[in-house]
Amino acid sequence: MLKCHQIVDQSSDYLEHDMSFRQRLQFRMHLLMCHNCRRFIRQFKAAIQMTKSLSKAAVSQAQLDVVRRRIEALDE
């Protein structure tokens, strides 16, 4: 029987489907019996989805122009 801390340790593998059938079965057995871990997995999934939408680095035209100028200088 898995312990709660093992559920936390293996939670990314579970969500990425990166575990054997046997490991997945053990994981799900624990979830059936533990409401704290069910809540953790539900909220962990939501957190992952939310963080995927964090903003990417913004780029200004000035930054692009610097690259172009430096590349042109290499060719001269």
Added chain:
Amino acid sequence: MNVGRVRASYAIFSLGLVIETYQKNSQTEAFEADLLPMLIQGDKASFNRMVEAYYGPMLGLARSIVGMAIADEVVQEAWLSMYKALPSFEGRSSLKTWILRITANEAKSRLRRESRHVSLDAITGGETDMMPGRFQDNGHWSVPPSAWHDEGPDALLTNLEMGDCIQYSLNRLPELQQAVFTLKELEGYSFEELCNILEISASNARVLLHRARICLYSKIEHFQESGEC
């Protein structure tokens, strides 16, 4: 919030992200197939299109390794290195993967020159240390997860203050954790591709990603409980 509604919201949100990633990958392949022959002939306009398309992902990766202050310099140097190496590009990976690998190497070299080291130590140590004080000696929760006010990803996204807090926390993760997180979660790379870019093993990449996720999860939990970052 109703658990059924949260699940439905999560499923729709996940499907949207999968479709978006698939479309992005197809667009990248088509873009590069169009661009590459012209680039190798030294066409300036094609090079400028590439700069516009890939400067952002390069900057995101460089920031995750060297920090905001010198990321731009690193990206500039990476472009110069890439321009010189372009005639020898063999197409073993996508152009974008190749460029990001050059950026990652440039950033790591810069860190070494600055007498800092890439924090590979983050890979070692016990997994349970990721949530210190949350478990009893018998491995069960001593401080179980609290119920969040908003559990759906859409609801979490609409909380702008929390978004700022998570962005702030992401910028403070150890370098390699940030780099793996940026490539996997923000740029949508597979483990195989990001291991190729960062030159780390798949097992290390998985540990680093999991640690980054748990850290950000803990920040969201803290924000949900206290309303503070």
